[in-house]
Amino acid sequence: ASLAQKGPVTLWARDPDQAKAMQTTRENTRRLAGVKLPANVSVTSEIASAFASDTLLLAMPMQQMAGFLNSHAETLTGKTLVSCSKGIDLATGQGPTGLIRSLVQGARAAVLTGPSFAADIARGLPTALTLACADHSEALQAELSTPTLRLYRTTDTTGAELGGALKNVYAIAAGTVIGAGLGDSARAALMTRGFAEMLRVALALGARAETLSGLSGFGDLVLTCTSEQSRNFRLGYALGSGAGFDAAITVEGVATAKALNALAERHQIEIPVAAMVNALTQQEISVSEAMQILLARPLKEE
Ligand SMILES: NC(=O)C1=CN([C@@H]2O[C@H](COP(=O)(O)OP(=O)(O)OC[C@H]3O[C@@H](n4cnc5c(N)ncnc54)[C@H](O)[C@@H]3O)[C@@H](O)[C@H]2O)C=CC1
Numbered sequence: 658a659s660l661a662q663k664g665p666v667t668l669w670a671r672d673p674d675q676a677k678a679m680q681t682t683r684e685n686t687r688r689l690a691g692v693k694l695p696a697n698v699s700v701t702s703e704i705a706s707a708f709a710s711d712t713l714l715l716a717m718p719m720q721q722m723a724g725f726l727n728s729h730a731e732t733l734t735g736k737t738l739v740s741c742s743k744g745i746d747l748a749t750g751q752g753p754t755g756l757i758r759s760l761v762q763g764a765r766a767a768v769l770t771g772p773s774f775a776a777d778i779a780r781g782l783p784t785a786l787t788l789a790c791a792d793h794s795e796a797l798q799a800e801l802s803t804p805t806l807r808l809y810r811t812t813d814t815t816g817a818e819l820g821g822a823l824k825n826v827y828a829i830a831a832g833t834v835i836g837a838g839l840g841d842s843a844r845a846a847l848m849t850r851g852f853a854e855m856l857r858v859a860l861a862l863g864a865r866a867e868t869l870s871g872l873s874g875f876g877d878l879v880l881t882c883t884s885e886q887s888r889n890f891r892l893g894y895a896l897g898s899g900a901g902f903d904a905a906i907t908v909e910g911v912a913t914a915k916a917l918n919a920l921a922e923r924h925q926i927e928i929p930v931a932a933m934v935n936a937l938t939q940q941e942i943s944v945s946e947a948m949q950i951l952l953a954r955p956l957k958e959e
Pocket residue numbers: 671688716717718719721722724725741742743744773774775776906907909
């Protein structure tokens with residue numbers, strides 16, 4: 658919707674009925690109810706017209722991306738593929754750019770990430786994001802920036818994708834703390850220790866520290882750990898308060914916690930908060946057990 662301020666945009670939906678309904682009603686009632694599609698957004702389920710552009714934005718749950726890329730590898734060859742997904746592929750431990758590079762020959766991989774709820778962007782509220790691409794991406798930055806969407810460029814794709822993926826794990830932790838009534842001070846402690854874990858993992862995997870301190874890292878951690886709009890925060894809140902949660906809702910932090918723990922084990926990095934989130938979401942421990950384990954850890958230097 659934001660890009661439509663600058664020209665025609667084609668939105669691809671897999672399901673022909675859903676595409677037709679969106680094209681007619683000018684709304685995605687299931688995913689973004691109440692937001693009207695701008696006039697120059699057209700919705701189609703036809704690959705040929707949807708994939709005609711040289712630049713394509715990929716917005717799907719992370720665990721679906723490998724399958725999508727495999728199915729459409731030939732059509733996507735030579736395109737600039739900009740991933741908006743935040744996660745780590747469980748099967749390979751790769752982020753979006755790694756998947757794109759390994760599954761689509763000749764594609765240029767980029768990541769668009771940072772603090773942004775889809776509903777805020779669609780309503781034209783001011784938003785700033787990180788655009789990461791290994792090669793010179795000034796033209797892409799200009800192409801994807803709009804009057805309400807300000808993009809900052811970097812070549813650090815590893816840092817950008819890890820910032821966006823990992824913050825979801827700590828948003829679940831923050832939601833759990835608030836849901837369990839443990840207070841804002843405890844949330845601030847978890848966010849800070851969570852950020853230290855994000856930095857340790859990202860640096861070990863070759864990211865730059867300044868990327869993690871930017872929009873895709875610190876910025877997105879703050880947004881997701883403090884907003885009830887976040888699905889990751891809301892899942893944590895439900896876990897903390899003992900309420901139910903709709904399993905159909907996309908919550909990237911659950912799979913990411915699993916993938917992150919596997920990565921940390923391989924690289925021998927300590928991530929106690931993420932380990933608790935993984936154990937909690939896999940229903941291996943209770944909220945009070947998680948808190949006791951974290952509080953009983955040996956005292957150490959900051
Ligand atoms: N919703 C938000 O505010 C934001 C979401 N993201 C990220 O974007 C990604 C997608 O999230 P949402 O759009 O919110 O999830 P969602 O669950 O609301 O929508 C997912 C969309 O992907 C489609 N999809 C599912 N499997 C697919 C496949 N195999 N091939 C093609 N399309 C497929 C679905 O039909 C649906 O339209 C996630 O990684 C999320 O972290 C990033 C920033 C903001």
